[in-house]
Amino acid sequence: MRILTSGEFINETKDSSPSESNDIKLDSTVLEVIKHVRKEKDAALMQYTEQFDDVKLTNLLVSEAEFREARELVEEDFITALTQATENIKEFHLAQKEQSWFMEKENGVLLGQKVTPLEKVGVYIPGGKAAYPSSVLMDVIPARVAGVNKIVITTPPQSNGKINPYVLVAAEEVGVDTIYKVGGAQAIAALAYGTETIKKVDKIVGPGNAFVARAKKWVYGDVAIDMIAGPSEICVVADETAPPSYVAADLLSQAEHDESASAICVTTTKEIAKNIKNEIERQMEKLERKDIIKKSLEQNGSIIIANNLLDAFDIVNEIAPEHLQLMIQNPTDYISSVKHAGAIFLGNYSPEPLGDYFAGPNHTLPTNGTARFASPLGVYDFVKRSSIIRYSQDALLLATDQITKIARTEGLTAHANSIKIRKDYPHASCENK
Ligand SMILES: NC(=O)c1ccc[n+]([C@@H]2O[C@H](COP(=O)([O-])OP(=O)(O)OC[C@H]3O[C@@H](n4cnc5c(N)ncnc54)[C@H](O)[C@@H]3O)[C@@H](O)[C@H]2O)c1
Ligand SMILES: N[C@H](CO)Cc1c[nH]c[nH+]1
Numbered sequence: 001m002r003i004l005t006s007g008e009f010i011n012e013t014k015d016s017s018p019s020e021s022n023d024i025k026l027d028s029t030v031l032e033v034i035k036h037v038r039k040e041k042d043a044a045l046m047q048y049t050e051q052f053d054d055v056k057l058t059n060l061l062v063s064e065a066e067f068r069e070a071r072e073l074v075e076e077d078f079i080t081a082l083t084q085a086t087e088n089i090k091e092f093h094l095a096q097k098e099q100s101w102f103m104e105k106e107n108g109v110l111l112g113q114k115v116t117p118l119e120k121v122g123v124y125i126p127g128g129k130a131a132y133p134s135s136v137l138m139d140v141i142p143a144r145v146a147g148v149n150k151i152v153i154t155t156p157p158q159s160n161g162k163i164n165p166y167v168l169v170a171a172e173e174v175g176v177d178t179i180y181k182v183g184g185a186q187a188i189a190a191l192a193y194g195t196e197t198i199k200k201v202d203k204i205v206g207p208g209n210a211f212v213a214r215a216k217k218w219v220y221g222d223v224a225i226d227m228i229a230g231p232s233e234i235c236v237v238a239d240e241t242a243p244p245s246y247v248a249a250d251l252l253s254q255a256e257h258d259e260s261a262s263a264i265c266v267t268t269t270k271e272i273a274k275n276i277k278n279e280i281e282r283q284m285e286k287l288e289r290k291d292i293i294k295k296s297l298e299q300n301g302s303i304i305i306a307n308n309l310l311d312a313f314d315i316v317n318e319i320a321p322e323h324l325q326l327m328i329q330n331p332t333d334y335i336s337s338v339k340h341a342g343a344i345f346l347g348n349y350s351p352e353p354l355g356d357y358f359a360g361p362n363h364t365l366p367t368n369g370t371a372r373f374a375s376p377l378g379v380y381d382f383v384k385r386s387s388i389i390r391y392s393q394d395a396l397l398l399a400t401d402q403i404t405k406i407a408r409t410e411g412l413t414a415h416a417n418s419i420k421i422r423k424d425y426p427h428a429s430c431e432n433k
């Protein structure tokens with residue numbers, strides 16, 4: 001974990017465009033996978049599962065017996081925790097629910113917006129380096145609240161060829177019984193284009209590693225996607241009121257996801273920075289995923305010393321982190337200083353894992369700077385809107401001249417005619433001539 005000044009950090013970000021050769025390599029792997037799945041379908045899925053996950057499968061669909069077995073394996077207190085988390089997540093997302101609306105105007109004019117749930121959604125649940133039952137709740141509950149009926153899950157199999165039992169139990173909790181044992185870019189391609197076993201969906205949602213995130217980017221347009229939710233990121237702004245042991249623990253919590261996860265702390269003095277670094281080193285030794293954490297901190301970890309809080313927020317907004325923790329005095333007063341962040345956690349008792357599992361807001365969030373323009377996954381991701389327009393004959397007659405003027409200006413006389421014919425022949429017969 002390196003310590004650097006805000007000036008050094010800004011210079012570094014200016015100089016470093018994302019490594020083009022890595023980017024090209026990722027694109028070429030992912031595009032090859034997509035092409036092969038479109039052509040060979042299930043056979044390609046099985047081939048890639050063997051190649052990348054080291055598992056030989058004969059069937060991609062989780063069976064009823066596997067669900068039953070999972071239920072027997074998980075502990076009762078996991079179910080209790082899951083049920084409470086489900087309730088919190090549902091309550092939060094119900095507040096996001098959007099209704100259709102209509103406005104009645106003069107002369108029998110009715111305008112409005114009809115909100116319709118998507119029909120078929122595919123949820124990607126990551127499963128390479130860890131299993132994510134919590135992501136099942138986060139990604140399926142808003143879809144259910146929106147009214148989506150057909151929800152399927154894809155997730156990579158464990159080395160024994162089965163799906164993690166906690167993931168299966170979480171899926172049951174939210175009423176999903178179609179789960180495919182496929183991960184990575186190949187799963188995204190299957191959901192986007194369909195195979196013999198996996199039916200094409202209307203939208204793909206859910207987080208994943210770099211291969212998954214890039215594949216979603218490539219299939220976008222043929223299918224909708226939620227956002228680019230790639231490797232996890234945390235940024236903590238800490239002043240002298242933040243216990244270094246808490247800051248260190250929170251940074252480590254996200255570094256353990258993936259070698260490409262990022263953990264950044266922005267603080268205001270050299271002394272705080274040193275204390276946090278020491279705490280990180282002390283706590284890291286006791287953690288199970290030390291190897292992943294070490295690599296992640298080496299590659300993407302930093303403690304930045306800002307000149308003051310104003311400078312600190314400039315850095316935060318430059319990073320546009322997925323998760324931002326404000327561990328400073330009166331954090332609520334600084335919400336307006338944050339322009340770009342997926343989720344903002346306030347104070348010393350709102351650590352990021354609280355949001356990962358329990359508080360209620362969604363943990364599927366935009367990463368890699370995309371919080372500049374993207375939002376957390378929400379009920380709004382699972383609906384679409386249709387406009388409603390109804391004019392009466394009187395209302396159309398009143399508007400005819402203005403509409404035809406605009407149509408003719410655009411040179412579109414058939415458009416003008418469609419309006420004018422109703423003025424010229426106000427009571428046209430419905431009988432065929
Ligand atoms: N942004 C969010 O909201 C959010 C939420 C949860 C998790 N995450 C992130 O999701 C990610 C999960 O990653 P993961 O790896 O554990 O699981 P994953 O399921 O995303 O990826 C595993 C799959 O990647 C594919 N793969 C692995 N190596 C490959 C290679 N060399 N070439 C082609 N394909 C390859 C394999 O098919 C494998 O099944 C982490 O980065 C974590 O930080 C993000
Ligand atoms: N922090 C992840 C989102 O970036 C979500 C998660 C799930 N489980 C643990 N963490």
Ligand SMILES: [Zn+2]
Pocket residue numbers: 232253254257353356
């Ligand atoms: Zn997490």
